[in-house]
Amino acid sequence: MSCLLQLTSVTKSFGAVRALKGVSFDLRAGEVHALLGENGAGKSTLIKVITGAHQPDEGAIEVRGNRVPSLTPGEAHRLGIACIYQQPALFPDLTVAENIGIRLEALGPFGRVRWGARRKTAEELLRRVGAEIDPDAEVRSLSMPEQQLVEIACALGAGARIVVMDEPTASLTREEQQRLFGVVQGLRADGVGIIYISHRLEEIFALADRVTVLRDGESVGTRGVRNAEGSDPDRSGPTLTENELIQLMVGREVASIDPPPSTRPGATMLSVRRLGCSSMGLRDITLEVGTGEIVGMAGLIGAGRTELARILFGLTPADSGEIELAGKPVTIGSPREAVALGIAYVPEDRRRHGVILEMPIADNMTMAVHERIFPGTWLRPMAERSLAERQISDLGVKASGPDAIGGSLSGGNQQKVSLARWLATGPRLLILDEPTQGVDVGAKSEIHKIIRRLADEGMAVLLISSDLPEVLGMADRIAVMRGGTITAFFPGGSDARTVMAAALGQAVGAGTGAKEGAPC
Amino acid sequence: MNLPPKTRMLLRHETVLLAVLVAEFLFFGVAGRNFGTPDNLANIVRHSVEIGLLALVMMPVVLAGGIDLSVGSTLGLCAVLFGKLWRDGGLHWEVAAVATLGIGATAGGVNALLITTLRLPPLIVTLGTYSLFRGLAEAITHGTDAFTRFPPTFLFLGTGRIAGIPAQAWIFVSVAVAMWLLVHRTTFGRSWRAIGFAPEGARYAGLPVGRRLAFAHVLAGTVAALAAITYTARFGTAKADAGTGYELAAITAVVLGGTSIFGGIGSVHGTLLGVAAIAVLGNGLSRVPATMSNAGELSGLLTGVLLVLALAGGAVPKWFVDRRSRKDPAPVLP
Numbered sequence: 001m002s003c004l005l006q007l008t009s010v011t012k013s014f015g016a017v018r019a020l021k022g023v024s025f026d027l028r029a030g031e032v033h034a035l036l037g038e039n040g041a042g043k044s045t046l047i048k049v050i051t052g053a054h055q056p057d058e059g060a061i062e063v064r065g066n067r068v069p070s071l072t073p074g075e076a077h078r079l080g081i082a083c084i085y086q087q088p089a090l091f092p093d094l095t096v097a098e099n100i101g102i103r104l105e106a107l108g109p110f111g112r113v114r115w116g117a118r119r120k121t122a123e124e125l126l127r128r129v130g131a132e133i134d135p136d137a138e139v140r141s142l143s144m145p146e147q148q149l150v151e152i153a154c155a156l157g158a159g160a161r162i163v164v165m166d167e168p169t170a171s172l173t174r175e176e177q178q179r180l181f182g183v184v185q186g187l188r189a190d191g192v193g194i195i196y197i198s199h200r201l202e203e204i205f206a207l208a209d210r211v212t213v214l215r216d217g218e219s220v221g222t223r224g225v226r227n228a229e230g231s232d233p234d235r236s237g238p239t240l241t242e243n244e245l246i247q248l249m250v251g252r253e254v255a256s257i258d259p260p261p262s263t264r265p266g267a268t269m270l271s272v273r274r275l276g277c278s279s280m281g282l283r284d285i286t287l288e289v290g291t292g293e294i295v296g297m298a299g300l301i302g303a304g305r306t307e308l309a310r311i312l313f314g315l316t317p318a319d320s321g322e323i324e325l326a327g328k329p330v331t332i333g334s335p336r337e338a339v340a341l342g343i344a345y346v347p348e349d350r351r352r353h354g355v356i357l358e359m360p361i362a363d364n365m366t367m368a369v370h371e372r373i374f375p376g377t378w379l380r381p382m383a384e385r386s387l388a389e390r391q392i393s394d395l396g397v398k399a400s401g402p403d404a405i406g407g408s409l410s411g412g413n414q415q416k417v418s419l420a421r422w423l424a425t426g427p428r429l430l431i432l433d434e435p436t437q438g439v440d441v442g443a444k445s446e447i448h449k450i451i452r453r454l455a456d457e458g459m460a461v462l463l464i465s466s467d468l469p470e471v472l473g474m475a476d477r478i479a480v481m482r483g484g485t486i487t488a489f490f491p492g493g494s495d496a497r498t499v500m501a502a503a504l505g506q507a508v509g510a511g512t513g514a515k516e517g518a519p520c
Numbered sequence: 521m522n523l524p525p526k527t528r529m530l531l532r533h534e535t536v537l538l539a540v541l542v543a544e545f546l547f548f549g550v551a552g553r554n555f556g557t558p559d560n561l562a563n564i565v566r567h568s569v570e571i572g573l574l575a576l577v578m579m580p581v582v583l584a585g586g587i588d589l590s591v592g593s594t595l596g597l598c599a600v601l602f603g604k605l606w607r608d609g610g611l612h613w614e615v616a617a618v619a620t621l622g623i624g625a626t627a628g629g630v631n632a633l634l635i636t637t638l639r640l641p642p643l644i645v646t647l648g649t650y651s652l653f654r655g656l657a658e659a660i661t662h663g664t665d666a667f668t669r670f671p672p673t674f675l676f677l678g679t680g681r682i683a684g685i686p687a688q689a690w691i692f693v694s695v696a697v698a699m700w701l702l703v704h705r706t707t708f709g710r711s712w713r714a715i716g717f718a719p720e721g722a723r724y725a726g727l728p729v730g731r732r733l734a735f736a737h738v739l740a741g742t743v744a745a746l747a748a749i750t751y752t753a754r755f756g757t758a759k760a761d762a763g764t765g766y767e768l769a770a771i772t773a774v775v776l777g778g779t780s781i782f783g784g785i786g787s788v789h790g791t792l793l794g795v796a797a798i799a800v801l802g803n804g805l806s807r808v809p810a811t812m813s814n815a816g817e818l819s820g821l822l823t824g825v826l827l828v829l830a831l832a833g834g835a836v837p838k839w840f841v842d843r844r845s846r847k848d849p850a851p852v853l854p
Contacts, residue, residue, distance in 0.1 A: 315723070339726040353724040358717045358784055367714065367725040370707045377706045421725065 002029045003065065004162050004193040005050070005081075010059030012045055015410075017438065019045040021217040022059070027162060027193040032184060034196045034204045034225075037214035038249060038468060038500070043197055046214065047164055050195070051083045052076035063162075082155035083164040088147035090139045096150055097122035097135035103154045125153035129183050145176040152183060163187065164195045169203060181207060199300050201242055201504055213248040220248050242506060243497075250468060250496040266291035268327070269460035270312075270429050275321030280307040281484040285321065289429065289460040294451065296475025296492075297464040299503050304484040305464045306348055309431050312462075313345035314338040326428065339368055344422035348433035348464075350411070354418035357407035361399055362388035364406050365420045391420035396446055412436075412443025419450065430454060431462045436470060448474060468496055533778040537793040537830065541800065548804030555807045562686050566678075566754060568799035569688045570595065570763065572792070573747040574770035575777075576699045577740040579791045582774050583703070584712040584736055585719060585783030586635070586642035591744045591770060593653035594627045595763030598748035600657045603667025603758035613674045621745045627653060628741020632734035650767065657760040667758040678753030688750040695743060700788040712736060716783025773798055776827050798823050 005027040012020040020042050027033050037043050048054040049061070052073040061068045063079045071079075090099045101118040122135040131149040139147060148168055155163050165184070169177045184207060187194060198204060204211060205225060212222040223244075268288050275285040282304050289295045297305045310316045312323070314332035323330055325341055332338050338345070347353040355364050365388045366373055373383050388402035395416045399409055406417060415435060422430065432451065436444040451474060455461050465471050471478055478490040480502040488502040548555040574591045581588045598620050605616040627649070634645040680687045703709035711732045714722040723729050747766075752758045777794030779786025801822055806815035 335723060335726040336728055345724070347724055352718065353721050356714055356718045356721045356725075359714065363710065363714070364725075367710075367722075367727065370710070370727070374707050377708060379705055379707065379710065425726075 003027070004029050004063070006060075006062040006065075007046075007049070008060045008062075010046070010049055010056045010061070012049060012054055012056050015440075017440065019217050020049070020056070023214065023217070023219045025212055025219065025222075027195060029161070029193055030188050030191045031209040032188055032194045032196050032207050034198065034208035034211045035214065036198075036204065036211055036245065036249060038466065041214040041249075042217040043214055044166075045217075047083065047166060047195070047197070050076070050162075050164060051081060077158065080159050080161040081164070082158060082160035082162070083166065084148060084151045084155065084168055086167045088144070088151045090147055090150060092140040093138060095136050095138055096126070096133055096142070099139055099150060100125060100135075100154055100157060104157045121157065122153070125157045126150075128156055128186075129153050130179070130186065143176075145172050145180060148172075148180065149183065152187075156187075160192065162193050162195070164197075166197045167199070168196075169198060169200065177203070199504060201245060201506060204245075205242070211245065213245065215249060223248075246497050246501050246504070246506065250500045266293075266458065269293075269325065270462070271324040271327075272312075273322045273324075275308075275311065275318050275323065277307065277311055277316060277318045277320075279319075280304065280310070280316060282307055282311070282318075284485050287479060287486060289462055291428075291458050291460050292455050293476045294455045294461040294463055294474055294492075296471035296478045297462065297481060298468060298471045298478055298499050299466075299481035301466065303481040303503070305481050306433055307484075308481070309345055309347075309433050309462070309464060312338070312429075312431060313343060339425055342426070342428035343431070344368075344425055344427035344429070345431045346415075346418050346422055346433060346435055348437070350414055350418055350438075355406040355414045355421075357405070357414075359406055360403045361392075361397070361406055361409070361417045362402035364417050365391050365402075365424060368421050369424045387424065388420075391424065395420055395423075395450060410440070410443070412439040412447070415439055415443070415447065416450075419447070423454070427459065429460045429462065431464070433464045434466060435463070436465070436467060468500060472496055472499065533830070534787065534790045534793060537777065537790065537797060540826065540830075541793060541797050544797065544800045544804060548800070548807060552804055552807030553809065555804055558684075560803070560807070562681070564799050564803045565689045565692075566686050567803070568795055569686075569692045569754075570747040570751045571766055571769045571773065571799075572692055572795040573695055573743050573750070574740075574763075574766055575773040575791050575795050576695055576788065577736075577743040578767075578770045578774050579699070579777070579779055579786060579788060580703060580709070580712050580736045581642070581740055582771070582779050582781060583709075583716050583783060583786045584733055585716040586733065586736070587646065587771065587781075588631065588642065588737060588740050589646040589767050590627070590631060590649040590653055591740055592763040592766035592768075593650045593657070594624055594741050594744035595748045595751060595766060596760055597627065597653040597657040597660075598624050598745040599752050599758040599762040600660050600667070600760055602745075602748060602752060604660060606670070607667050613671060617749050620749060621742055624741040624743070624745025624748070625738050626741070627744070628738040629734070631741070632737040635737065636730040636734050654760070654764075657762075661760045663760065665759075667752075668756060670752070670756060675753055675756055678750055678755070688754070691746065691750060695746070696788070696792060703788050708732065708735065713784055716780075716785075769798070772823060772827060776823075776830050778830075797826065801826070 003026055007023065007025040009022045009024055010020055011018070011022050023042065023046060025046065035043055035046070045054060049056050052071040052075055055070060061071050068075065068079070091102070094102070097119050100122045101113070104121065105118060119135050126133050126135065126149070129149050129152050131146065131153065133142065133146055133149065139150065142150070152163070168180060172180065184194060184196070196208060208225045210222055210224050213220050267290060269291045270287070270289040272285055272287045276283040285308060287295070299305050307316070311318045312332065314334045314337050317333065323332065330341055332341065332343070351357060362384050366384050373387060374380055385402050391397070392399060392402065397416045397420065398413050406414060409417065419435070435451070436447055439447065451461060451463065463471065463474055472493060476492045478492065478494060478499060479486050480488040480490070480499060482503060482505055490499055554560055574595070578588060578591060601623050602616050602620040605611050605619055606613050609616065611619070631646055631649055634640050635642050677687050682690055703712070711722065711727050714725065714727060715729055715732060719729060748762065751762055773794040774791050775781055776797060777786070777790035777792070779791060802815065802819040805811045805819050811818050
């Protein structure tokens with residue numbers, strides 16, 4: 001079997017964060033090679049290395065046995081590497097044939113377009129991917145899976161021998177999935193190598209020949225998949241191989257995070273009952289957080305955790321269900337109302353929502369407490385400065401001073417500024433959304449200590465995190481979200497494997513995992 | 521004091537503008553005929569008060585990342601309604617003036633409502649009301665009616681002097697001081713700046729984004745009405761075409777004064793320097809024999825040159841800063 005692509009000991013760092021730590025990976029002709037890993041395990045970085053978007057710091061890339069010294073996106077294209085993203089990148093106002101033509105054709109003399117040839121190429125390519133799509137239809141009128149097929153047709157037309165598919169089924173219905181599987185199998189039969197990324201284990205067992213699992217930027221193993229030809233994705237119940245895979249993904253080491261969990265939560269601070277929001281795909285969420293308690297929220301990206309936080313902070317209205325705060329029913333219509341109720345939200349996207357990068361950190365830290373520290377709307381620079389200086393020393397923010405511009409700080413310190421802004425409001429409920437994402441190790445453990453201290457002081461904390469060891473190590477209780485609702489609760493310090501299985505929708509081991517089969 | 525780089529850059533922009541202004545004074549003082557006489561200086565002030573007032577209230581709108589193209593039309597509508605209330609409504613001019621301020625506030629409120637509740641882009645909304653308000657003014661006067669023969673006590677506002685200084689200059693200075701305090705010393709200014717830098721970020725910080733934007737537009741409308749009053753008092757007549765094109769003159773002064781059209785960055789004193797630089801240039805050219813006959817065209821042209829130079833002067837250091845900071849987190853390509 002010939003080797004299409006070979007990566008050897010590839011490393012890639014972004015500042016202090018090492019995204020890939022010596023990953024080796026190979027793809028053979030005519031195979032589907034699945035790439036699996038938790039959020040942040042390094043899958044995206046690896047894909048970007050393969051498509052030439054990122055240059056590796058170290059390591060070798062060979063395509064069809066030839067060493068490629070520097071792989072750029074253009075070079076990748078010439079070598080027949082194509083990537084099908086979750087969201088197809090087509091021109092919505094052009095027709096299918098035009099979209100395919102723009103990607104593939106060289107223009108004739110004087111930039112003339114050969115319409116007849118263009119249409120014929122499009123028809124032929126669409127037939128090859130088994131799509132019944134009118135080449136003259138505008139792309140805007142196509143469904144998402146049809147657009148994906150057009151993307152695949154483009155890849156084929158460009159002579160791609162290596163096709164990367166990044167969660168191609170994330171927005172597809174079951175029948176659409178089946179159709180796509182058919183196309184993938186057809187490509188495989190033609191000798192194309194496919195790198196297939198998905199969180200859905202059943203797809204991997206239905207399609208893949210081999211699986212490589214990434215964890216923390218390292219490849220923890222490549223395994224052959226049994227029953228690769230088995231075409232029964234509805235198989236319920238885990239097989240031994242599924243268990244093995246989950247084991248590989250979460251690793252064996254027990255999550256060790258310094259601060260020990262506190263034990264006794266106090267009175268209920270937040271109580272959410274049957275909360276739903278159809279526009280964001282949330283339904284039937286019931287959750288309680290006690291004073292002094294850290295409730296961790298695990299789940300995959302897109303499971304609805306940030307959306308829940310948005311509702312609780314008044315950024316999006318819920319359309320059903322009740323929220324109670326300290327025993328009183330509340331409606332939260334805007335972030336302002338949330339702040340007034342004592343709810344604070346440290347958002348996931350720190351650079352866009354957490355900190356105003358262009359403004360001094362003192363301004364950022366007082367932004368949620370204008371009324372309190374600037375009564376009568378007049379700015380009081382002394383009061384502001386002293387508050388900022390206290391927060392800087394309390395949280396150990398590394399900055400030149402209160403006048404330092406937010407954007408000049410490192411990620412971890414920006415996160416502390418974002419946290420400081422909300423601690424200044426003296427919240428009763430603190431919602432943290434990925435508080436340590438993109439933060440270096442030192443700042444991460446400092447943030448963990450701060451979170452634990454706040455809980456010990458009686459704050460109710462909802463900790464949303466895709467970092468499973470973080471959730472396991474920090475939380476007194478763990479809620480797992482999947483498909484827009486909470487599917488399971490686990491006690492703090494639960495087995496990583498069990499929690500991961502619940503997040504992936506596999507009913508393994510203990511836990512009160514509710515069955516759910518919601519299409520996305 | 522250890523100033524952050526952005527503030528330092530801003531200072532530099534304003535310093536440059538001050539130097540330009542001084543250069544204008546020196547040049548026209550030598551080359552111009554009767555440029556430096558008290559009468560001519562008073563003249564410059566009188567002619568720039570309305571555009572200056574509009575620029576002062578345009579500044580917070582732009583600072584918050586928006587724009588208001590309707591202020592010139594608001595001025596026209598307010599001038600006409602003021603005349604109507606006084607002549608046909610039989611009101612004392614003082615009462616009519618107060619009512620006119622209310623009308624201006626309402627006009628600003630219409631903009632605010634459309635922008636904050638319907639979430640339409642300020643450019644589109646105020647482009648619409650730019651036509652709407654002017655259209656209303658023309659409908660009220662049937663395009664031809666003009667209000668004249670105002671009482672001398674009123675005309676004093678536009679032509680008289682208090683302590684040797686043009687009467688409307690006192691109004692302008694009061695508004696300028698108030699705006700400076702509002703922008704640089706209160707939470708309003710702080711919020712406008714935050715919204716200008718990051719509207720979503722400001723919302724996530726719990727700032728009352730809608731109310732702050734609305735306030736800026738209502739303020740713009742109110743002060744446009746005030747400008748309508750000084751305008752009418754200066755010319756002694758109120759017509760539907762009052763203040764035509766003033767919105768662009770005000771925006772030019774604001775941008776020349778160092779306020780970023782993308783919001784977040786800017787100062788009231790910068791805006792004042794911008795107003796002064798343009799006003800002195802226009803007047804000076806009409807005092808130099810060589811340029812006297814086509815001062816209008818030349819001042820437009822030179823204002824454009826000034827604007828481009830001022831912006832390029834700001835963009836070059838910023839480009840270096842950006843380039844340096846871009847290196848830092850995730851280099852995409854070597």
